[in-house]
Amino acid sequence: MPTQIDLLRHGEASGGRYYRGSTDDLLTPAGWLNMRKAVMGLETWDLIISSPLRRCFNFAERMANDLDIPLQIEPAFKEYHFGEWEGQFADDIEERWPGALDHFYRDPDQFPPPKGEIFTDFKHRVVTAWQQLTAQHQGKHLLIITHAGVIRVLFQELLDLPSSSAYRIKIDHACLSRFQISHLEDQHFVQLIAHGQRQN
Numbered sequence: 001m002p003t004q005i006d007l008l009r010h011g012e013a014s015g016g017r018y019y020r021g022s023t024d025d026l027l028t029p030a031g032w033l034n035m036r037k038a039v040m041g042l043e044t045w046d047l048i049i050s051s052p053l054r055r056c057f058n059f060a061e062r063m064a065n066d067l068d069i070p071l072q073i074e075p076a077f078k079e080y081h082f083g084e085w086e087g088q089f090a091d092d093i094e095e096r097w098p099g100a101l102d103h104f105y106r107d108p109d110q111f112p113p114p115k116g117e118i119f120t121d122f123k124h125r126v127v128t129a130w131q132q133l134t135a136q137h138q139g140k141h142l143l144i145i146t147h148a149g150v151i152r153v154l155f156q157e158l159l160d161l162p163s164s165s166a167y168r169i170k171i172d173h174a175c176l177s178r179f180q181i182s183h184l185e186d187q188h189f190v191q192l193i194a195h196g197q198r199q200n
Helices: 029-041 054-067 090-096 100-106 117-135 150-160 161-170
Strands: 001-007 047-050 072-073 141-146 176-183 188-196
Touching: 001 029, 001 150, 029 054, 047 054, 047 161, 054 072, 054 141, 090 100, 100 117, 150 161, 150 188
Parallel strands: 001 141, 047 072, 047 141
Antiparallel strands: 001 176, 176 188
8 A cells, every 4th residue: 555645834824924934923814724725625644743833733733633633743844943034034134144045045955044953954853754654654644734844855855856956846835745655565666646735
């Protein structure tokens, strides 16, 4: 039996489009609605896994209760920590650190934000948790509710992309990505089945 995993980015969060990272904002009403639309008709999961941040966890908890599906909180799927960029808008970052955003997007391994999480450490925690999860729940259908940074790292890992390609992947609020893992005798074959916002 293949393992099927849906990755859902949280919806719009309060506070606007600043560099939120580990800042624990709540979903807006529009964010709740978009997430409901994203999962409508797909409620066949064996397990829901969520980042501990409220913009993910609150929706995951509500859905798990409504559908009577087990819920697991995974701290390793928390968003990347942006250091001194946390709570800052892009224009403000560019004014204070000219060119730094462009460098980060081109090569986050080499150009992390000031006092930000080392990107290789971020990748390690995300990928390690993913490997443990898929080994433990082989053949199941899982839903992971998490953040754009986490999803980008998983795209890199599963599709063998360099870090420099991470920010070429558009991951909107309430974007749903589906991967299927076929378990062969001596290897795992991963396919990206779907990616994008669902229109219901």
